[in-house]
Amino acid sequence: MKHSVNRPPTPDEDDASEGFEKDEVTLREIINVKLVESGEKENLMELVRDRLVECGWKDEMRIACREHVKKKGRKDVTVDELIRVITPKGRASVPDSVKAELLNRIQNFIVSAAL
């Protein structure tokens, strides 16, 4: 069966037999699509950005980036490298209040999307 290169697997055509996990992946995609279509994803993004800036998280990340850049030298850094460096720290250092707020909103959305 031919698959176009970039197309994500759809449930009907794909051969993968990991039923439950695959369902989740698909579910995630469906959610994503719904988020984008309704505009809620944009709202959430803006909310996340605002909150993370307010609480100084972004500044912390930028400092971490700068440290890494200083170590590695200005010319050698790549974006991927920076992402790799700050992702674990970034994910861990999101304030609980921000996380709770976002999760709440996302859950409300999922529920209201009747999934």
Next chain:
Amino acid sequence: MSGADGNKSSHTELSSQVFLDLVDSVIADVASECHRVARLGLDRDLEVVEEELRLSVEARAKVADPSNNLETNTKFVVDIFGQTHPPVASEVFNCMNCGRQIVAGRFAPHLEKCMGKGRKARAKATRSTTAAAQNRYARHSPNPRYSPYPNSVSENQLASGSPGVADEDCTNGTVRENVKGG
């Protein structure tokens, strides 16, 4: 798994994943921004920052130095071409309205009086009739004049004589209007 609990757990997990997605996007944004700043050298390096700090301290010391005349220090700054600009423009040139020699730094106040834009000057101008003023402006275009005296003389005469009649140009010296009968 069935029932509300099952749904809830998958919901929580789902929302966690969505949340992580969002955070990852923001992280990617930050990383990309920092990368750009780093590569373009926009964010000053530690050494550069230190040097700039040193330079600014030096500059501040120079400004605060009491041995320098403060006024000259602030005004006699050198621009990027190495020119200095004195605080009061000192060049002398001729006013295009009245033709007198004016110091450039005093040109604006001079113009106020000269062209009748200031309060006192305008009050003076309205003493002669508005028609005379209109005539003066009308006659300005054909013949630019450089000395005030024939102007004011003719104005006065017109004011006393017939206003709004003369089209004659007075700078030629022939004031035909007011030499009645010859």
